[in-house]
Amino acid sequence: MRIISGKHKGRHLTAPKKLPVRPTTDMAKEGLFNILNNSYYFEDVKVLDLFTGTGNISFEFASRGATDILAIDAHTGCVHYVDKVSKDLEMGIRILKSDVFSFLERNTERFNIIFADPFYDMPQEDFEKLPELVFKHNLLMEDGTLIIEHAKQMSLEHLPHFDRFRKYGGSVFSFFSV
Secondary structure: OOOOOOOOOOOEEOOOOOOOOOOOHHHHHHHHHHHHOOOOHHHHOOOEEOOOOOOOOHHHHHHHHOOOOEEOOOOOOOOOOHHHHHHHHHOOOOOEEOOOHHHHHHHHOOEEEEEOOOOOOOOOOHHHHHHHHHOOOOOEEEEEEEEEEEEOOOOOOOOOEEEEEEEEEEEEEEEEEE
């Protein structure tokens, strides 16, 4: 895994092999951040990274200047890895061990950007539950964006608040907005 831009540009990070993860590819991550860079000044955004896994997306936001990042994952190994790297690189990422759906039900914080990268084999109804909970609990700030990464075989276009999607290889980013 590589940080593409910002303070830690070019830094390679190696997550423990035992983690149950599929990090976002560099090509897809670069495409995503090119899109976001046109809409947000990263130093001013509040980010929520759901199913953070290796912290790949959180690390990229932090390297680009975001200072208010909350990462959520249910796997203890992922939480420990993200916490260690965040401290080692002085990124200040807050990491919380929690089931994402439970977190979304009880959370009251609002964010500019919410990024979710669940396991691609998670049932479609669980993918659909993500935007439902985000909008039900009003978790996006005005002009906020929810981005869900999923396999190209899945479509989320039929859901309320769907805005657009972008494909990168076998991955798709579906964007939802207020």
